[in-house]
Amino acid sequence: MGGLPDSTMSALRQPHGTETDAKIAAARGxxxxxxxxxxGVWDFLDRSGLGNSPHLIEQLAARAARRSRT
Incomplete structure (x- = not known):
């Protein structure tokens, strides 16, 4: 999940707009x-391609948001 491809960024920016960078940062955290x-999780995400998955990034960001509220 280093430099995300343009397709991933576009897929995230469309629904999240200006909040995209914050969501990516939350997922990274x-x-x-x-x-x-x-x-080995970083290597796994890179090799599997999951590190570029907009859905996974959204899910991780949502989990981070839930954790920050508790």
Whole structure:
């Protein structure tokens, strides 16, 4: 989930507009926390292509938002 492809950015910007960067940052934060426990998670996301999945990014951002409210 380093430099996201234009197609991923476009798919995220369409529904989220100016909140896109915040959602990506929230998803990255969730992955960074997971990587403390499972160091291979970044490599897995890169190899599988899931790191560029708009759906996964949205899901992780939503989970981060839920966690911040508790």
């Amino acid at each position: 969730m992955i960074e926390r997971a990587a403390q426990r499972w160091p």
